[in-house]
Amino acid sequence: MAIYIQLHSKIYGLLYCKLPFEVLSNIAEFLSLKDKIACTYVCKLWKDPFQVASWSYLKIYNSSSIYAITKPKTNEMTTYQINGKYAKGLYLYRTIRINSDCLQRIQQELPNIRNLTIGFVCLRKCNYGILSNWRNWKFLDTLIVEMDDFLANPPSGFFDIFSFLPSLKKLELVEVTPKVLELKVEDFDALQVHAPLLENIHLYGVLTTLIHKDIKNIAKTVPANNVTEFELNCLNNDQRWIYFFARKYPNLRKFILGTEEISSLPVVSCEKAVSLFASDLYAFSCLEELSVRMSGSSDDSHISFWKMFSSCNIPVKRLTYSPRFYQGTSDNISGRAIEASVKFFSNTIEELYISYFGAYKNIKDVTSALSCCTRLVKLNISTFRISIKLDKLLNGCKALKNIMLGEVDIDISSSAFNTRIPHDVSTISFVRSTITADTFNYLSPRCMKLQIMCVSESVISGSISEESGKLAIDLSSTNLKYFHLNGSEIKASNNLSDEPISINIINIHRPISRHSLGLESDINKEAKTGPIYTSNEKSMENIDASWVHIYRLFDGSGHWNSAKRVLGKKESKRARKYYSNFQIRNKAETDNEYLRSWRGQVLKKKWRKDLCRGYAEIRLGYIEKYDIDKEVWCQYERDLYRTFL
Structure with a gap:
């Protein structure tokens, strides 16, 4: 883009120069640093907005760059002293070691930081903000902490650091080593106390086992009403924790859960989770987006998870489900899990994404489960290998506009051509699927609003005419x-x-x-x-x-x-x-007169x-x-x- 602008600046310079500062700054957000610098040379009026944008996000990977910011002041101002006020984002590589004095100088030179990515080792060296004046970063609303070199249990006072960030709204703890952060009920309470303005939380760790006292106090937990987005990636999951999150974050609108194993939990914990949700009809009453990536070694472990929501009226509009199964599981396992995931949200779902790449032999037809989603607008399924009767799906999902089916066996029912019900689908994509020719013949006169069709790496099958070939x-x-x-x-x-x-x-x-x-x-x-x-x-x-x-x-x-x-x-x-x-x-x-490739093809000639x-x-x-x-x-x-x- 920058090259294009420079080539045409002489002709269109006057027109471009009239663009407001704010517009040019927004354009710069989509350019690379190299292009931003190039744009500063187009004309005088472009210099300031693109120079400001070049400083919007700084990445520091070594100690020499840290010294360039923190070196003693002289009569001549450094580039950081001149332009540091424009920096809104700062990334400090996780292996960088800085002390409290160094961090304080960085805070002085870069006073308007809103987004900070920092390694835990830096926080530890800085005494968790006690010596440095973190209130200098009064605009900081997003903190990403890379938890390398972290102990299994957070050190005493670790969550106190968030008390020094008065504007913090998003917190992300990223695990970058095999060491695991243990999360207890008290930790979620501490987050609420020290960062009451938090709206978005992203954690990685292992949830500790809930004891009788924890279960008893779930209903009494103080709600964190500001939190609307919550993402948790954990190595295990007692399903009763899900109910705790429903009580802790009553205004949650987006919930992303990734868990590795749930089947090892005692059956009583699953049953208890179901009974807890049954006693609270308003659990997750604001939840609109639910994403679950879940592993397990049994079909029941997945189905029991979804059963928790059976008694609640959860207004989920966007559902993502990515089941994972270990080797040795029974056939058809994902088909039943998919049916369970859709069943309890079928009246509200507008967008559905399902992906599963395990291997099992028997084909499971999930058309009946999907076709009851009357409000479904967008469907994205990539799973090996289920079967779908496309005519029944479209007849049931009357609002469906956008379809992507991957690794799916696609066909139509024997009675498909008996009716000519119109469908409003505008986009269809088949990827790595098997599709019958009759499926296309069915869609043609019934999808008059169809605008885009993509067929990639798939197999189209049908019968040829003996007369015409x-x-x-x-x-x-x-x-x-x-x-x-x-x-x-x-x-x-x-x-x-x-x-x-x-x-x-x-x-x-x-x-x-x-x-x-x-x-x-x-x-x-x-x-x-x-x-x-x-x-x-x-x-x-x-x-x-x-x-x-x-x-x-x-x-x-x-x-x-x-x-x-x-x-x-x-x-x-x-x-x-x-x-x-x-x-x-x-x-x-x-x-049979010529050697063919494994795909049945001959040479060009x-x-x-x-x-x-x-x-x-x-x-x-x-x-x-x-x-x-x-x-x-x-x-x-x-x-x-x-x-x-």
Whole structure:
């Protein structure tokens, strides 16, 4: 961006210089330090805002940089004395050792720090703020402490340091070594006492075992009403702690929990947790975002966790669930866990993210559990391997707009084509999944608002016609802005074999429009815009039918990779002629005459060996752009994969 600005500054200098200081400062937040410095040379009016932005966040990695800040004052002011007032964020590498006097000088030179990242060893050397005047940092609202070189138990008075930070609103304790911080009920009470303004807490450690006295006093705990976000990563979890957090933080809106093992807990603790929640109908009454990353060795350990919430009215709108199971667990374990996670929030969920990458054999259909989420707008599932009937899912989730399914077996029910209920889905992405061709044929006339469809590293399966050799993938009723097909296989059974075989000839059939194919082709040029065709208007003058071949390519390092190209005019003519009389030609020819790769592909020059296997016709409606290329993910898929876990 900075290069662009410098090249055009002479022409557009007057226009750019009129931008207010605040606008330029906000722009600078998105630039690298190198680009910020470059922008200071564009014009005089740019110098100050970009110079200020260059000092917004400082990173100190060694003692020499510390000395540059704290060296004795002379008649000539140092750059830190001149610009230190602009610094809002400070990162001190966790191995840096500084004493109280040194820290006090840093506080004087950088008085407006709002965000501080510091190692615990620094805090220990500074006597936890007793000698240094931490009140100099009156604007400091975010403190991140890297807990390296930490003892299993926090030293006496450790949490007192937060009393010296009058504006602290966010606290994050990050574990960077195998040593574990033990957290007790008293520690959460101490946080509340010493930092009453805290709104966001992020802790890493191990929760100590709750004793009878702790359980008895949970209902009497003094609530920390300001806390709205709480993240905890712990090595174990007594489920009764969850109820403690519900009582301690009644206004919690976002709760992120990561735990390694819960199955080792006695059954009585799980039952007690359920009874505690049953006695308090208002637990987590403000919770809107819940994220759980949970490990366990049994199905019941996960289901009992979700059972805790069965008696509460929790208004969760955004749910993330990432179960982990150890080796040796039973099949279908994640399917039951997923059903349990959704069951108690089905009336409120608007966004659902589920990821699980364990291995189990039997396929579990979770469509019924998901289809009861009537308010669901965004669904992101990446799990190996469950089954989903897409028609039932869409019929149940009428508000669904955005779908990403990864590592999933996708099909439709036998009665799917009996009705033509419209759906409001605008974006669909299939990644590393198996999809039947009928799924696309079902979606085409029923998802008229569909704008984006991405199919990556997946397997599309269906039957080819014995007469025409065609496997139909019909999206002709859609009006897409973008279609992405990448790294996917199309498989079918022809009249010569009952085993699924790779279909390596694809015919992209669409009305002429502006598009990008992104393949090895000399004919890949922008076409003229044409009208949408109907079943009665199939004039070949308005139809683009590009023939694509998927072949094996040797990359020079001993590996055979897949590649794609658009067939030339003569080759395309030969393909059309072959399939015009496929039944007779197919009987006279077999595909066993040439060595294929493990994915069933031949070399580029042997493309005719693939004709007898049949071809897949992807029939698109009017479309602005489509890509069939080597890119793993398009930008739409990157956006769909984002979660807050």
